[in-house]
Amino acid sequence: MTGALLHWIDGAAVPSADGTTRVGTDPATGGRGAEVTLGTAADVDRAARAARAAAHGWRHLASAERGRLLAAIGRRLLAETDTLAAAESADTGKPLALSRAEIQGAAEYFEFYAALVNLPAGDVLDIRPDLHVYTLREPLGVVGVITPWNLPLNQAARACAPALAAGNTVVAKPAESTSRTTVALARIAGEAGLPPGVFNVVLGRGPEVGTAIVRHPLVRKVAFTGSVPVGQEIGRIAADRVLPLTLELGGKSANIVFADADLEFAATEAVRAFTTNAGQVCSSGTRLFVERTIHKEFTAAVVAATRRLRPGQEVGPMITRGQWETVQQYFKIAEQEGATAETGGRVPDEPGLAGGFFVEPTVYSGVTNDMRIAREEVFGPVLVVIPFDTEDEAVALANDSEFGLAGGVFTADISRAVRVAEALEAGQVYINSWSTQSVQMPFGGHKNSGYGREKGIEALHHYTHVKSISIRLTGR
Secondary structure (H helix, E strand, O other): OOOOEOEEEOOEEEOOOOOOEEEEEOOOOOOEEEEEEOOOHHHHHHHHHHHHHHHHHHHOOOHHHHHHHHHHHHHHHHHOHHHHHHHHHHHHOOOHHHHHHHHHHHHHHHHHHHOOOOOOOOOEEOOOOOEEEEEEEEEOOEEEEEOOOOOHHHHHHHHHHHHHHOOOEEEEEOOOOOOHHHHHHHHHHHHOOOOOOOEEEOOOOHHHHHHHHHHOOOEEEEEEEOOHHHHHHHHHHHHHHOOOEEEEOOOOOEEEEOOOOOHHHHHHHHHHHHHHHHHOOOOOOOEEEEEHHHHHHHHHHHHHHHHOOOEOOOEOOOOOHHHHHHHHHHHHHHHHHOOEEEEOOOOOOOHHHOOOOOOOOEEEEOOOOOOHHHHOOOOOOEEEEEEEOOHHHHHHHHHOOOEEOEEEEEOOOHHHHHHHHHHOOOOEEEEOOOOOOOOOOOEOOEEOOEEOOEOHHHHHHHOEEEEEEEEEOOOO
């Protein structure tokens, strides 16, 4: 057990109830990764009870003080960017520059929500002279936060910062393969002055720890980011408990390029849309719809730009062995379906990458929208290119998907850009620049991409409930 990463419960690092650990794999080399303690339902119970005990004091702390504490967490994250980025890259294999950007983004969440704690917490309703009626937005209590392995610290901060700002306490579970920075976040929060029990982290596998969080009677809300099947299972458990959820699930986002767009810039953005974080982003632009008159030349530009990206340098590995194997399965599926790999479609053979979970960034042509490679989320740097003839066809193809997380439109015609953006069934649409990210912009999906919103002021509403109070006034 010596050296294993421990839970963070009630303000301290603690081992699991049964002492079980797991040794991970370094995705960049295939060698030994971090040793992590594996939790049980007993550990979740201990964390939930600590969170419940801390809830009253945290909820009733002066909002300005709560804001100062959240801002202090943001400052400490920035001060430890180098250390945290190194830990993130060790767990995920991603380039250090990308890890640094994600740590800085995590700090922004705490800075942003620190500034929102003094927002009006309700409204006064004008009903009739002898009644004073108002509403209160109150915290839900203990919030469970379950995060995936692709952006560990950033996504933990995305859910935890608004939950804490709204006055809730938290029990978080990171993916067992990428737990280091979430535990570091809990430590940093304690050092910044967050009271013990307000922010707890239980490590372990989803079936044991994640399920126990969703089922625990003290947990009154769950925010989950991950796969559709796991989200559906969480939804079934939550339905029995009448438990509110925020679900951010999969995506197969459409990126539409019209002939009048700035094609050089659009090609660069199209590549960025599907290769950032080696395609391990739910909102990756992995379906590229190109107006037929420019289809061949634009595809060639995208392929050329993709070939310049080098696995192990600009593009990191798949973060887990299972995902590495999944991407290779989709290479076989694409070949069986008759798609043409214009570049990629295999594991790189450079000696320096041997043992790591690397795949080549891949662009497929000869694809139709009914192929599995065009409909199923690969969660890797894999792009399909499909031509279209008319605006209506482009929208119909884009919306012909079980997912609805993000979308992109590239055109010089701003009227068309707005028309298409408003017609797309997606939670966020980017016009003439893929994935303009900001903590202020609500983020979430339609259809099988989930429901609820993270980020922005809207996220605060998902971590509160509304109470109406009426007072009869005498003498009026």
